[in-house]
Amino acid sequence: DSNPCMNGGVCRESGDSFVCDCPQLWTGDNCETYDVTDGICNSEPCMNGGTCVLVDSANFYCNCWAAYSGELCEHWVDLCQGQDCWGEGYCEARDDGFDCVCPDDFAGTTCNLASVCDSNPCMNGGVCRESGDSFVCDCPQLWTGDNCETYDVTDGICNSEPCMNGGTCVLVDSANFYCNCWAAYSGELCEHWVDLCQGQDCWGEGYCEARDDGFDCVCPDDFAGTTCNLGWLLICFDNVLFNGLTCRQDL
Template identity: 30%
Template sequence: LNVDDCKPNPCQNGGTCHDLVDNFQCSCPPGTLGYICEINIDDCRPGACHNNGTCIDKVGGFECKCLPGFVGPRCEGDINECLSNPCSTPGTLDCVQLVNDYHCNCKAGFMGRHCESKVNFCATSPCQNGGICTTIHAGHRCTCQDGFYGTNCEFSGYDCDSDPCQNGGICSISEEGGYHCDCLVGTTGTNCEIDSLNECNSNPCKHPEAICQDKLGDYACFCPSKHTGKNCDIYDR
């Protein structure tokens, strides 16, 4: 009499038992080994789960536990948080998908997580010298008191009153603020205070014995006897 050695089933992990004469044989499912299929092969090889998902070994396979923001059998899918249209306020330019998050790019003049707040550009009181601040689309505008100008009323319109330009320079109010000196030839600097040209380099004194002295924007010729004129070019008998 042949006893059924497969009762109860000695094969583990879902193996199929085949009764033999005074013995049995197990047909093991994929991912298992051993006489009675007792060895479960670890299917969690490196890189089995993407995007830092956690691999859980199963019989003949594995399961991935995904981090928030990822889906799929191997966590290969990045959830697009922008599909729910979180950046829907009028101040939003567009939505940028991030990992398990999103970012709203705001139009000029708006701020906040969802660009829901208008920026108060006058909150820091940018207008100086009594200027009145008005918020505009993407910034502010200052209405200046008499005598002041500039983006923030920071410049005085009377900067030329002190006659700052030297050596014949002409003072004018600059559009960028403050004043500007238009210097005569041979002078330079903020206030035309620098002699930028040696007028003697061109040898203006005509007599070979004349001595040239450089001056600010000018020169002087010291002429030998019986020679006169600006350039010692006149012979006086």
């Protein structure tokens, strides 16, 4: 008599208690819980990718893609009908719209724009590609920016440090470089060692020690000069200078 069953449920006596026979989509001891996991949408009535939306326990509607219509999205709609793509391209239909495929010298959603690449917006050898109603520049190595306008020395062939033995890589352009080598090295990549002491006998008095940037002659005590070509006797005029001054070896 107290109608314990909610939402249209039907009460049945069961011993000293009761049981509720619940309508579709309602569950629980008293039919108090709305269960969207079990209902008419479970049968997937909407066709062609349409989405089923429950209105109540007995009713639904379908959300259809733009290219379909009808109660169950069962009818195909030609979205290209009446779309001539400005008389320049051709139309390709999609479920959610259409695309105009334009020739090289036209662009835009309906091929209504002259190609944005006609003005050659890409600099320094960049290649222009249409992208929707705009463009994208494919830039050559070392050039960046929307129009390939920026020279980027942080990314290039010198980053691989091709010069050996302490040589310095110098960029000529995006694809070429040369190596500044120390005096003791030669070759395109400074790969060859050059014996700077070869043919240098240090005046027959000392011995030669090679460096990356040159050589040194190590002279005995009584010789001096870059190649040990100066004797102290010659420099100091027999160790006596004018006015009685004494020569001091101070090189």
